Amino acid sequence: MTIPTDNNPKFQAYAHPEAIVSTEWLAANLGTPGLVVVESDEDVLLYEVGHIVGAVKIDWHTDLNDPVVRDYIDGRAFQSLMNRHGISRDDTIVIYGDNKNWWATYALWVFKLFGHPDVRLVDGGREKWIAEGRELTTDVATPTPKDYPLVVRNDENIRAFRDDVVAHLGKPLIDVRSAEEYTGERTHMPNYPQEGALRGGHIPGAASVPWARAVAEDGSYKSRAELEALYLGEAGLEQGDDVIAYCRIGERSSHSWFALKYLLGFETVRNYDGSWTEWGSLVRAPIATGAEPGHV
């Protein structure tokens, strides 16, 4: 890694301190050659309202999803996206976004599907940067196109499909949706439209750990000890477990996936992006309702 990591003491306790940086670190390192800042938001206009100087915008919907099939873009499209944004394979990517980094972690996960070596998350994201009164600009970055290699997307290690979930039943699953979605009272998060799945409930055996429990009030991740109390203590995971996380379409579970993979160091943790909008509509898929995980 050419760009030094953030030696913030909070991060040193994490399994992979090199995967996360603070807003202070980013402010101090802005403009370093080889560092590309990426903003990835839920609100498609937020970047235009103001963003970190030099940051490029990557939209989850228009840039990362295939426009026709429910899937991610292929290697060719990723290559062209990287080139457009002036990103080289050996660049350090630093990602931040709105909503406490939901879409930033989702984008980070997609970068990892393509095996980009050095991708880091800005702890606390856009909200924290703004709360600290740091500078934003509306000047759109005009990067020099680069020569990113064609890389085949590798879904095997960090992405789960529904057949993988079926084969995984009985092993640890983390449902990161709200309590109402988990019990089956709602098929969508509170304050969002009730749509997206034909049945309510959760995948049998899944432990409920709503994504937001992993963050402090300012949107930054909790300390390693607090995260361990949550995932190892309450949810009953054990180091070495093979884990699958899911939510509604895979964005909130990217946030939890990041915590499990990089902060707690689970080697095998996959994000099931089909999530409840697929499972909850799948004919004869087993479902448990109520507050208990239920039996497979």
Add this chain to the structure above:
Amino acid sequence: MTDSTPPGLVDTREGFLELDERSRLEFLLEFANDLPPLPAHYAEHEDELERVEECQSPVFIIVDVVDDVVTVHATAPLEAPTTRGFASILVHGLTGLTSQQVLACPDDFPLTLGLTKIVSPLRLRGLSGMLWRIKRQVTEKSNAA
């Protein structure tokens, strides 16, 4: 079949459709920046406004119907520009119309703006939610008058 879309919203739609997709976002941002503040009597009593549950961001609306003329008010946070843009389209496009004209606005208006590829379906549903809540309030308030 004749299009019962109110003329202001027809203009808005034409404005969007004549632009390329990137420029449509900029046009939406112009609307976001042009959402009028709530009048003082509502700004002080935001609890009287109705939350649009279909929207991810906290957006609140209220409709006045006076002598059968509709005025739409809406508020949404600055950090939710897409939602503000949608609210602003409806505030500008429906205010000043008769209740009949507002009620005649087709429910699929949000899907005709050429935004389906650049804004996620969930967002567009938020705009549909705002429209039907406005229409419901217009119905209630014009019946009460």
